[in-house]
Amino acid sequence: MEERKGRRLILFPLPAVGHINPMLELAHLLYTKGFSITIIQTDFRSLNPSKYPHFTFHSLFYGFSRSDFEDIPTLLFLFNTRIVEAFRECLGKLLHDASESEEPIACLISDFWYYFTQSVADSLHLPRIALRTAGSASTLALATFPSLKDKGYLPTPGSQLNVEEVVAELPPLRVKDLPLINCKHPEKYYEVVCSSANESMASSGVIFNSIEELESPELTKLRQKFSVPIFPIGPFHKYFPSGSGSIDSLVTSDETCISWLNKQEPNSVVYVSFGSVATISESEFLEAAWGLANSEHPFLWVVRPGMISGSEWVEPLPSGFLENLGGRGHIVKWAPQQQVMAHPAVAAFWTHSGWNSTMENICEGVPMICMPFFGDQFVNTRYVSHVWKIGLELEKGSSRVEIERTIRKLLEENEGKEIRERSSNLKEKAKRCHEQGGSSYCFLEDLIAHILSLESISV
Incomplete structure (x- = not known):
């Protein structure tokens, strides 16, 4: 001080x-x-x-x-x-x-x-x-x-x-x-x-x-x-010691996601969050859910109340959907994002490409799957995927097959490995x-x- x-x-x-x-x-x-x-x-x-x-x-x-x-x-x-x-x-x-x-x-x-x-x-x-x-x-x-x-x-x-x-x-x-x-x-x-x-x-x-x-x-x-x-x-949040710069000022986070992440293998989890404003249809929600499940990778998914048009929360999910995954999926209403992004279990971030999320992600070197909804999110997606080349673009409304294919490409294929290396290099620049x-x-x-x-x- x-x-x-x-x-x-x-x-x-x-x-x-x-x-x-x-x-x-x-x-x-x-x-x-x-x-x-x-x-x-x-x-x-x-x-x-x-x-x-x-x-x-x-x-x-x-x-x-x-x-x-x-x-x-x-x-x-x-x-x-x-x-x-x-x-x-x-x-x-x-x-x-x-x-x-x-x-x-x-x-x-x-x-x-x-x-x-x-x-x-x-x-x-x-x-x-x-x-x-x-x-x-x-x-x-x-x-x-x-x-x-x-x-x-x-x-x-x-x-x-x-x-x-x-x-x-x-x-x-x-x-x-x-x-x-x-x-x-x-x-x-x-x-x-x-x-x-x-x-x-x-x-x-x-x-x-x-x-x-x-x-x-x-x-x-x-x-x-x-x-x-x-x-x-x-990045503003990196001026402060780890955790102290995270200011979830208007939304209460569900801390159970951290204990769930602690049980996952390093570099295995797909973290999914579409921010504080974006909404999706019930059909888009179900395609995302099945795409995540079919990828066979663990996932942590932030689903805000009211994010799904016409639903209070996750009611559209088929009965027993999460239970049948055997603990491979975890859904919360809000997460302490900076803490999640820094967790060693997180391997990829499926994001709406808001600027705050993009900056937080760059600071942790996590490869991105970008699905923009409006405004600057389109610009950010283009830069992530074609200028900095630290992520992949996924169109809003993509099918479960496209979602699964994108996740697997990022986490299992050579292109994903190259993206991970560039993300790590950019993380070091942000740190310096x-x-x-x-x-x-x-x-x-x-x-x-x-x-x-x-x-x-x-x-």
């Missing part, structure tokens, strides 16, 4: 597991570097302040219900329109209170998707730094949306796209790999994307939970496009980046110096 720097930071996370957790990890990291931390949160998904006594919390009321959430773009649009004045009032009060203390506020750090916070911060003369909880490759794609739309790469009413076509501006991405979300109003999504990118370009900097060595070409292009300081200081003189170590030092150089004029 470094001595206090006499500066306070205001952090504002988007209320979703994949956004709150990295923001919390960043908060802990900056706290250890001597900054005081205030977190503004919402009533939509709120943290228990008693679990974080070294942080100060302030809450905002959104004022809408789950019935308002048609899809993710609508949700993002509501986030950016419903609480502008409440946020302005809260931030203004914090600045006023700070002006009467000996601990001035250095800056606001808000989620990339909270584009409205830039204009609010500007109006209060407070510097804003954006936190991008996804990779730089997907961010570059989002920042290129206006050009992609003009050139016909993005879907519009009545358009017919060649989904296999390589996007000339973003190789190796194909049209099908662009970070799109299936929604009723794609124009609303494009508006949110462009506003978020533009306001991040107008910020005082962007923080990435990424590694320079992992995405160097994309980071170089982003620096040219954004013209603001960019700090790839990830936090050592003194490593890229993330140096960018973190730069970020701290940058924050201390920022000047705010409190109201």
